[in-house]
C-alpha cells in the first residue's frame with residue numbers, strides 16, 4: 001500500500017501500519033494541515049487527514065519544502081520545466097526547491113514517519129501527477145521534487161487524493 005513506511009510497523013485492524021510501541025507518526029504537507037503556506041497564501045486543508053491523525057492520536061510533523069527552501073508566501077506559482085523548477089515569470093527557482101526538499105528530507109529521516117501524505121500535483125509534493133511545465137493546467141505523470149527525493153531515499157509516499165480514497169472511499173473535490 002502506498003504511503004506506509006514498513007520499518008518497525010505492524011498492521012492495525014483498519015489495515016493501517018502503525019509504529020510498534022508508540023503512536024503513529026505522520027509526515028504531512030503543511031498546507032494539508034491548514035498552514036497558509038500555499039503559493040497564493042492559502043492552504044489545502046484536508047479534513048480527512050486531520051480527523052485521521054486525531055483518531056490515531058498521531059504525532060504529526062508538517063513540512064513545507066518550498067518555505068524551507070527560502071521562498072516567500074505568497075509566491076509566484078512554479079512548474080517543472082525541462083527538469084528545472086521555474087516560476088510563471090520564467091525565473092528559475094530550482095535551487096530553492098531542491099534546498100527545501102533536502103531540508104525536509106532530513107526532517108523526515110529524523111522523525112521516522114509511518115505514513116507520509118503529500119499534496120497532490122504540487123511541483124514539490126505531487127506524488128503521481130504534476131503540471132507539464134506549460135502553465136496551462138495540463139497534467140502529466142510525474143513527481144514533485146520533494147516527493148521524488150523521499151522515494152529515492154526509501155520512503156513510500158501517498159498523495160492527498162489517494163489518502164482520501166483510502167480513508168473515506170471517495171476523493172475530495
Ligand code: SF4
Pocket residue numbers: 029030031032037038039063064065066067119122124125
Ligand atoms: S510545497 Fe508542499 S507543503 Fe508547501 S504549499 Fe506546496 S504542496 Fe503545500
